[in-house]
Amino acid sequence: MITRFSDRCLELALFTPRIDRHPRNNPSGEGVRAWLLGAAMAYVPILKGKRGELTALGRMTPDVRAGILPILEVAHGERPQKGVETFLTNARSRLPTELDVAVDCADLWRHGAVGEVLAGRPMTWIGEEFGAWPVALLPVFRADDPPEALAEVRDVQRAHGRGAVLRVDALAAPAAALHVPDALRAVDLAPEQVDLVLDAGHVSGDAAVAEALPPMLDALHRARRAPWRAVVVASGAFPQTLGNLARGDVPNRLHRWDAALWRKVASATDGGPPPYFGDYGVSHTAMPPPDRRGGIPNIRYTVGEDWQVRVARRRLPGNDDFFTIARDLLRSEHWPPRGEDTSWGDGELARCARRERPKAGNGTDWRAWTTSHHLAVVTDSLRTMDQP
Secondary structure, eight states: OOOOOOHHHHHHSOOOOOTTOOGGGOGGGTTSOGGGTSOSSOEEEEEEOSHHHHHHHHTOOHHHHHTBOOEEEOOOOSSHHHHHHHHHHHHHHHSOTTOEEEEEOHHHHTTOOOOSSSOSOHHHHHHHHHHTTTOEEEEEEOTTOOHHHHHHHHHHHHHHOSOEEEEEEGGGHHHHHTTHHHHHHHHTOOGGGEEEEEEEEEOOSHHHHHHHHHHHHHHHHHHTTSOOSEEEEEEEOSOSOSTTSOOSSSOEEEEOHHHHHHHHHHHTOOSSOOOEEEEOTTSOSSOOOSSOSOSSOEEEEEETTEEEEEEOOSOSSTTTHHHHHHHHHHTSTTSOTTGGGSOHHHHHHHHHHTTOSSSOOOHHHHHHHHHHHHHHHHHHHHHHHSOO
């Protein structure tokens, strides 16, 4: 029988690890996953469960993989069943072995049962498929998910034995607190078996960060009162469209406001370790509609506290303009000291710059390469500087 906090305690304490409760010192977290055991700071990217992002995850080096727990959002696509099938096909062929992955089916549950030949609901179906692979699954849930969704999470977490991830809208944390005790009962988990993600959603600009900071700090303060296995402060800052950005030789400097919010939260942390860092990679927080991976050639390149975004002018046939902006990146001050050894994605960008690839790729390839670079840069920064 799981030992639980009283409902009243959870309502008061909604949600970080406290002093002496860091997962590496917490017996309830032993053997859960390597990313909690050796990293100075863990990284939780919230990624779209699409081929580009999954390809980037499959190309991670061991040091990047050791410090990361990805959350993959499964899109329903034009048909829910097709969305799950596509996700599973890409995950099976691209995810690295011995990686723990959190899967979020929030975009699917509202569509009901998705199986026609394979009966069942999305998390159950995905959980069964993952059970046959050397990849551990952590189901993602929200406190106000419908009962049938929480039942799926319960069954999947029991089968995989890795606990689960609870996502909370940090801007509405007090309201979510009312549902947490019932949700934990429904999924049959105690806080010690759950990673809590406090998500501020999309933040862009000083004003948005300033608005998100007080409720995030309040949510984090509440979180410190309960023994969650880990607490993550997450948000996203990449724009939804590149249509307003300049095209041509000069890159667009976009500030990583998600990292800025985390730094403000961490600097206000009084006692205990800072929360873990989460972002949405080089994508907007919203799930894009189908067929949004084409478009004009672009490079979403993470450099320190900014993105340097290059958007090509349409001059050459097909996507050959990508060769031009890749060459410009390689010759610029933004190309990293380690060059193409920074990540697999940097190697592909260098090959494009030198015209060693017969084709310049497409939107899925560009997202894979820049996500690969982003994952490597952020995990290295967290490991060496304790900030993203």
